[in-house]
């Protein structure tokens with residue numbers, strides 16, 4: 321979705337440097353030192369305005385969170401939330417990721433979240449989808465063997481594609497629902513901004529949790 325341009329966005333982002341990791345490649349293999357504790361680390365790719373990851377961080381002070389988002393105007397909204405909520409267990413990477421293994425070592429993460437990822441509807445762009453099988457294998461490498469990767473989407477076509485990619489990547493489905501909000505997983509679910517928007521219109525939300 322096209323976002324409204326925000327005036328002086330770069331200046332506005334400077335206010336939040338304490339929450340941002342400028343050179344994430346330098347932290348590869350050292351994220352525990354970065355946070356200064358041994359707590360498990362979770363990552364969200366494409367966090368948007370941050371409702372999901374900030375609420376996770378608020379509920380789980382004994383876990384650390386990293387959120388990646390490429391769009392300036394959107395990450396700015398997430399940063400405002402972190403400041404308002406006074407969270408110290410969440411940091412941000414302002415980048416469009418390509419190969420996530422540039423930033424994380426094997427097994428460095430406890431879990432990884434992909435929420436309402438861009439669908440890239442044209443078939444010739446399938447490899448750009450964040451649930452393309454080669455990307456799933458990259459995530460599996462940086463997540464611990466007993467960790468999990470979760471994906472939610474309103475887009476039924478992208479969900480079916482993702483299930484095929486999970487099989488192609490030879491990963492195991494742990495939990496799955498085509499109607500998350502009316503499923504046994506609803507209780508633990510933390511909704512995202514997009515999720516709220518689509519479910520308010522009556523759209524079913526698809527959910528899958530997988531492991532390598």
Ligand SMILES: C[S@@+](CC[C@H](N)C(=O)[O-])C[C@H]1O[C@@H](n2cnc3c(N)ncnc32)[C@H](O)[C@@H]1O
Pocket residue numbers: 321365366367368369388389390391394415416417418435436437438512513514515
């Ligand atoms: C459709 S929005 C969903 C936002 C949020 N997860 C939600 O559910 O409300 C997808 C977001 O992912 C970001 N994004 C897409 N590809 C990305 C990438 N490769 N690296 C980082 N962010 C990405 C986009 O900028 C956009 O803000």
